[in-house]
Amino acid sequence: MQPDRGGGPRDAAAGLAAAGAPAGPDVARALDLLALGGLDLADYRPAALAPRLEARAAALGLPDAAAYVERLREDPAELARLADALLVQVTSFFRDPDVFAALDAHVLPRLLRRAARENRPLRAWSVGTSTGQEACSLALLLADLAPAAGVPFEVLATDRSEAALAYARRGDYTAAEVASLPPARAARLVRDARGGGRLPDDLRARIRFVRHDLLGPRLAPREAVLASFDLVLCRNVLIYLAPRAQALALARLAEVLPAGGALGLGLAEGVPPGCGRFTPHPDVAPGLRLYARTADGAFAAPAPAP
Numbered sequence: 001m002q003p004d005r006g007g008g009p010r011d012a013a014a015g016l017a018a019a020g021a022p023a024g025p026d027v028a029r030a031l032d033l034l035a036l037g038g039l040d041l042a043d044y045r046p047a048a049l050a051p052r053l054e055a056r057a058a059a060l061g062l063p064d065a066a067a068y069v070e071r072l073r074e075d076p077a078e079l080a081r082l083a084d085a086l087l088v089q090v091t092s093f094f095r096d097p098d099v100f101a102a103l104d105a106h107v108l109p110r111l112l113r114r115a116a117r118e119n120r121p122l123r124a125w126s127v128g129t130s131t132g133q134e135a136c137s138l139a140l141l142l143a144d145l146a147p148a149a150g151v152p153f154e155v156l157a158t159d160r161s162e163a164a165l166a167y168a169r170r171g172d173y174t175a176a177e178v179a180s181l182p183p184a185r186a187a188r189l190v191r192d193a194r195g196g197g198r199l200p201d202d203l204r205a206r207i208r209f210v211r212h213d214l215l216g217p218r219l220a221p222r223e224a225v226l227a228s229f230d231l232v233l234c235r236n237v238l239i240y241l242a243p244r245a246q247a248l249a250l251a252r253l254a255e256v257l258p259a260g261g262a263l264g265l266g267l268a269e270g271v272p273p274g275c276g277r278f279t280p281h282p283d284v285a286p287g288l289r290l291y292a293r294t295a296d297g298a299f300a301a302p303a304p305a306p
């Protein structure tokens, strides 16, 4: 059963007020418009919206937030820009290197052995992928591990921000962005004249970037509903969500992970106590926030390595 999400823009306005931000009539009207456009800030931890309205008004040469809200009514592109501006999109290649080392050494080899035994591809999902570096990092790990296991792989990468996905689909990363790649991984990139780089086409073709709202009315994109995943990374997304929305998100992720599948959260996130669907992954330090999906709420120890 899905938790009752209830709420709405008025709840979000109340949240803003509770956080000390002024929830005046401009903020309330902007929240209404954002909710009509599909971003219900009641799902997110309260953020200071009023200063952003004023900043956007100034950027557009409008006199004040009230004028900006009038503009929002007739300018869906600006509404989408504001929605994007409210979602934090910071990311990097191999963000939290210890997590990717654990995926490389323990989690992915185990999942690949299972996929090989079941004679099927390995499927991974990067939820809230932002501009795609997380999905590319996974693909770079799998490019080395999967051929040795004799297993093909595919990566679904989703985000609710179309602007972030457009960047991810272009796939041209700057020199500063590729600087966080370990040298051996960076060697796989096709480099450009300015020191940036992109994944080689064969690897890039393993990733599909699809717009998807984890909290949206549909459970998941067609690609996710119709298939289950071996690994889901949903890193640094839950931290921005209100507790009710976190519970909804985790329930949805549990639905697409079979027992023994793996879930990765951000280092400042975690599965709440009492959630029987995930248990710390048996092969890695608990602080890395890698979990194994349990069978029907009870811990199902993944099969020992052959």
Ligand SMILES: C[S@@+](CC[C@H](N)C(=O)[O-])C[C@H]1O[C@@H](n2cnc3c(N)ncnc32)[C@H](O)[C@@H]1O
Binding pocket: 087, 088, 089, 090, 091, 092, 095, 127, 128, 129, 130, 131, 134, 158, 159, 160, 161, 164, 212, 213, 214, 215, 216, 234, 235, 236, 237, 266
């Ligand atoms: C801080 S970034 C995390 C990027 C990457 N996962 C990482 O850890 O480096 C958070 C991303 O979550 C996305 N996001 C926020 N709410 C979302 C939702 N309801 N459904 C899908 N993506 C969402 C944002 O657009 C943003 O790109």
